[in-house]
Amino acid sequence: MASANEWTLFHNPRCSKSRDALAYLKEKGVQPTILEYLKTPLDAAALNDLLGKLHLRPRDLLRANEDEYDALGLGDENLSREALIEAIVQHPILLQRPIILRGEKGVIGRPTEAIDCLLGG
DSSP: OOOOOOOEEEOOTTHHHHHHHHHHHHHOOOOEEEEEETOOOHHHHHHHHHHHHHTTOGGBOOOTTSSHHHHHHTTTTTOOOOHHHHHHOGGGGGGGGGOOOOOOOEEEEESGGGHHHTTTT
């Protein structure tokens, strides 16, 4: 189990929102562990764990504006949880960003102020 003060940022340095989240955390005195998920993609087990910490469904983590979303037919509401997770595993660009974890809790850091709920403890 992760320590309550252990911070992780699922980061894409090419994304302005992700860079904003990192700057915001540093401004608040937080030095997170940075996971560049495009270089080190998550496997299905890690994605399931992440979904639990975020209290989200796989569909909630999908970036619908990516070309892969349409190419893979991910708009189909009948796709299973497993199929959506596998799509993210195979195409990590589909993962929403930035995602910030503090211990066993997490948020998608958009807007950046969404991170504030993790700062309080």
